[in-house]
Amino acid sequence: MNFEEKTIEKESIYQGRIIDVEKHLVSLPNGETALREVVKHNGAVAVCAVTPEGKVILVKQFRKPLEHTLVEIPAGKLEPGEDRVSAAMRELEEETGYRARSLQHIGDVYGTPGFSNELISIYFTDDIEKGEMNLDEDEFVEPILYSLSDIENAVKNREINDAKTLIAFQHALLVYNHSK
Amino acid sequence: MNFEEKTIEKESIYQGRIIDVEKHLVSLPNGETALREVVKHNGAVAVCAVTPEGKVILVKQFRKPLEHTLVEIPAGKLEPGEDRVSAAMRELEEETGYRARSLQHIGDVYGTPGFSNELISIYFTDDIEKGEMNLDEDEFVEPILYSLSDIENAVKNREINDAKTLIAFQHALLVYNHSK
Numbered sequence: 001m002n003f004e005e006k007t008i009e010k011e012s013i014y015q016g017r018i019i020d021v022e023k024h025l026v027s028l029p030n031g032e033t034a035l036r037e038v039v040k041h042n043g044a045v046a047v048c049a050v051t052p053e054g055k056v057i058l059v060k061q062f063r064k065p066l067e068h069t070l071v072e073i074p075a076g077k078l079e080p081g082e083d084r085v086s087a088a089m090r091e092l093e094e095e096t097g098y099r100a101r102s103l104q105h106i107g108d109v110y111g112t113p114g115f116s117n118e119l120i121s122i123y124f125t126d127d128i129e130k131g132e133m134n135l136d137e138d139e140f141v142e143p144i145l146y147s148l149s150d151i152e153n154a155v156k157n158r159e160i161n162d163a164k165t166l167i168a169f170q171h172a173l174l175v176y177n178h179s180k
Numbered sequence: 181m182n183f184e185e186k187t188i189e190k191e192s193i194y195q196g197r198i199i200d201v202e203k204h205l206v207s208l209p210n211g212e213t214a215l216r217e218v219v220k221h222n223g224a225v226a227v228c229a230v231t232p233e234g235k236v237i238l239v240k241q242f243r244k245p246l247e248h249t250l251v252e253i254p255a256g257k258l259e260p261g262e263d264r265v266s267a268a269m270r271e272l273e274e275e276t277g278y279r280a281r282s283l284q285h286i287g288d289v290y291g292t293p294g295f296s297n298e299l300i301s302i303y304f305t306d307d308i309e310k311g312e313m314n315l316d317e318d319e320f321v322e323p324i325l326y327s328l329s330d331i332e333n334a335v336k337n338r339e340i341n342d343a344k345t346l347i348a349f350q351h352a353l354l355v356y357n358h359s360k
Contacts, residue, residue, distance in 0.1 A: 003240075003241060003242035003249050003320050003322075004242055005242050005244050013193065013194045013201070014193045014194060014201060016203070016217045017215055017217060018217055018294070018295060019201075019217050019219065019295055021193070021194060021199075021201050021219075023196070024244060026244060028318055028320065029320050030320075032317070032318070034318040035197055036244040036245075037196045037197060037198055037199050038244060038245045039199065039201075039219055039245065039295070039296075040245070041292075041295070044294070060183075061183065062183035062184055062185050063290075063293040063294065064185050064204060064206060064216040064218060065216075065218045065219065065220070065293060065294075065295060065296050065297040066290065066293060066297055069183050070290065070293050072293070075294075077294075105338060106338070107335075107338040107340060107341070107346060108338070108341055109340070109341055109342060109343040109346055110243075110246065110250065110291075110341055110342055110343065111290075111291025111292040111343045112221075112291040112292050112296060112298050112300075113243040113245060113246055113250050113252070113342060114198070114224070114243070114245075114255075114257070115198060115199055115219070115221070115245060115298075116219075116245050116292060116296070117245040117246055118292050118295075119341075120292075120343075137212070138208055138212070138214040140183050140208065140209050140210075142183075155287075158285060158286070158287040158288070160287060160289070161287070161288055161289055161290055161299075162289060162290055162293060163289040163290065163291045163300075163343040163344070163347065164343070166287060166289055166347050167343065167346050167347055167350065170347065170350035170351065170354060171350065173354055174350060174353055174354060
């Protein structure tokens with residue numbers, strides 16, 4: 001079966017700072033047409049970092065689309081031309097003051113593939129050293145440390161409301177359970 | 181610390197079929213201002229359903245923002261006023277032809293909190309019966325069945341590129357490992 005939806009007509013709605021918005025008229029596999037709304041984004045990276053004391057470093061920050069704060073693993077947008085591993089190392093150090101000596105790759109996921117192409121690469125590390133914190137000028141974050149039992153409880157009680165953070169926490173629990 | 185970013189000025193960029201786009205000029209905690217782009221979405225649901233034969237039901241569909249197909253657990257948008265559990269039951273039956281007698285709640289997560297308020301509720305069920313498939317007229321999906329070892333391999337090999345599906349798979353592996 002050929003699922004492809006070919007663009008017949010495309011309209012640029014908005015070219016912004018972190019997103020571009022397009023409207024596509026597409027032809028469907030059955031010959032009909034449909035409207036598709038597309039939010040383009042350059043991509044992002046996130047890091048689940050474990051300190052020598054066995055604590056995962058999280059950041060609490062205000063997320064304007066939600067109008068409230070969210071607890072997340074450190075994350076950020078790719079700079080133009082930047083590779084994903086370098087971006088992940090940079091974001092971790094900027095937001096937490098810890099530098100990763102190495103990263104393990106958990107996976108690359110689309111958070112909202114129905115309307116956006118944002119691909120987020122998620123990494124894990126317990127190989128970190130002190131570096132230098134350096135937030136963007138419009139960035140305000142508060143670091144929070146979670147123990148493995150905090151993570152276990154947060155997952156069980158469905159308290160994690162961020163997709164990349166839940167993926168990272170479940171990964172940590174799987175790694176922990178497998179090594180028991 | 182008060183993280184709130186109050187809107188000083190708001191501009192509506194686009195009011196579409198599944199998304200609305202807004203631009204906010206906000207005041208930051210340090211008194212400066214910044215631009216925030218916000219994609220509003222009504223919310224979504226997804227279901228990881230296990231057949232009596234122990235297989236997870238996935239659907240392969242073309243995702244226009246990615247310009248390729250993606251393998252995902254069945255999911256869909258909330259209808260206006262619809263509660264999340266009913267929406268999850270409806271989407272599962274429409275896309276797979278299976279009806280859930282009950283659902284367990286895995287969690288509610290934001291897929292891209294940096295620019296969108298889309299909240300996706302993820303459920304798990306192994307309590308299903310035959311129902312009636314009924315796709316939307318612009319929806320083309322192909323069902324695929326994964327065994328638990330397919331899931332284990334897909335997670336290990338980082339082959340799952342959809343956030344909600346990776347969360348559901350990791351959940352299944354955690355449940356399975358805990359019950360061993």
